[in-house]
Amino acid sequence: MTRDRPTLSVIGGGLGAGKSTLIAGLLARPDMAKTGVVVNEFGAFGVDDLLLSAAAPRTSLALLQNGCICCRPGNDLSEVVRNMITAAETPLRRILVETSGVADLSAVIARIGADHALRALVRLDAAVAVVDATAPDDARPEHLAAADRIVLSKTDLVPASRAEEIRRNLAGMNPTAPLFDAAALPGPEELFNAGLIDSATGAVQPNRWLRATGTVHVHDKDAIRSWVIEFAPQRWTVLTEQIARMSRAAGSALLRLKGIVVDRDDPRPLAIQMVRDQIYRPVRLTPETGGGVSRIVVIARAPAAPAIEAFAARLGAAPVHHKE
Template sequence: MDIVLVTGFLGAGKTTRIVRWLERAQTGDTALIVNEVGQIGLDSILIGQADNAVQMQLLANGCLCCSSGNSPGPVIAQLADAHLRRTGRTLQRVVIEASGLARTSQLLRELAAFYPGFSNALRVVCVIDARTDLDLQAQPEAIDQLACADFILRSRGDLASAVEQQRCTAAISRINPFAVLVDDDDLAAAIEAPHVPILRFDAPQLTARASGHDVVVAIVAPRRTNAGYLIEWMENLAGACGAQLLRIKGLVELEGAPGLVCAQSVGGLISPLQPLAREVRDQAPFLVVIARQLEPQVLSSCDPEQHFSLRKAV
């Protein structure tokens, strides 16, 4: 089962784009979870107007990421069971529209607690208004949403000036250099992509710090190591940083393994190591760590054998 988490800060345009996608998509084996803060679910009403409305569950008793008893895991199980009884088919996809105040990293931890191994079938899509001035927007939830995204959809691009679009794109690349940018109304490109892109093969050339929200991007040069030590380092880093750690992603060389391996963690959740499907020539191993208020000595303290040396922190 694929799980698609659609995030985006308040007013970014998530609901509008989900409605447009529903009106065009083939959603026979898809279910939708809508999370709203408040007892009146306006978003669910709007989504219910779509011609191709799917089986939908509204959660309106607080943010999925922080409300006790409001985990999406049991809801997914209920939707899957109801779909099987009604159609005789297995549910293939669940789309979760998170509250604009939800922290993606915490929501992913909630999902992992219920659905071990879910990261292999998960993609995170973040919607952001192209007119947003990210350097002035000090909302930690918005930065968390961006840093955890696989795909970023810049909404309302037709209303943004060229300067606003360039500023938004530059800020996105500083916070999350791995995200795939998709066109304004093409949510299907993210939801229905045949696979989640592992990463672009050019190591990010980051020269500026995303000001205003204490996000630090550290580029680490790893030397050849073994899988156990790599996982231990990522676990130690997650333990040292706690909720401040947003993302780790990059390519490493493992002892006894040919080629490069993709290593990644989102919100402290470590995905299984993935060998690259094709050979990448002339690519040096690298890891990028994205965290709030990250001190360089934290990286070294988690690495007693010094396999991961800091190259740059911006």
């Protein structure tokens, strides 16, 4: 894994959630130098890029108009990123993509994961979901499921007790994503650097990437649930069949799967990841990774529950315990 390519992180959230404000605050920091920003606007006229340009005039900015990245045809994002990297006076360290307010973050991540030209240019890093504390129900389950990090904005506009309730709900919906308050403006090393490979050292960071412990359990909140499944070593060929079977049964209700699994036929565990139907190539880790126990996190809509719980049962995992 080379470290000379810039990292690419995606920041998503609803209209007015605070994405541009978050990015503008980050760009003012000295440790955000050598950052490029791609703004995806749904309409024909861009506003956010103008605001960011005013806040950080020396930042490399590009605008993608007339459609969301997740559903627009072609490979416009690849071309924009390529041009940004080529035109940069000094090598870029990271690139941020601000999605449109109507984009589906999970679909954007799946689309980027399938774009091999783009992945040759950058190293995929963090998916950041911005949630408006004044309208938390507007946060799409797909945003939260795909997120490596969640940022809660506008907490100063709601009572402290309400903000804390929202934090608990968000933590229950995605137990793998650290939660930050936009008012505290987390630094780039906290907010980004969420990939399997450490962006600074190139070292594998499986525990930080997965952030899952414990036996099988599930959190319930409206239409989205998260399962953490812990099980004994499996043969990789058998496990892939089981994952495929579960994925087919869950269908579009399956939003994200990530895990570190111990292969009975190889001392090197595997890091695996799916976003929707986009399957990432597994990565072999060092033999000591994982401590001999496999852990998989699944985030899905409620209709996928029977398929996921049957999947856990076939792996010999403990019965699912529903938590309040």
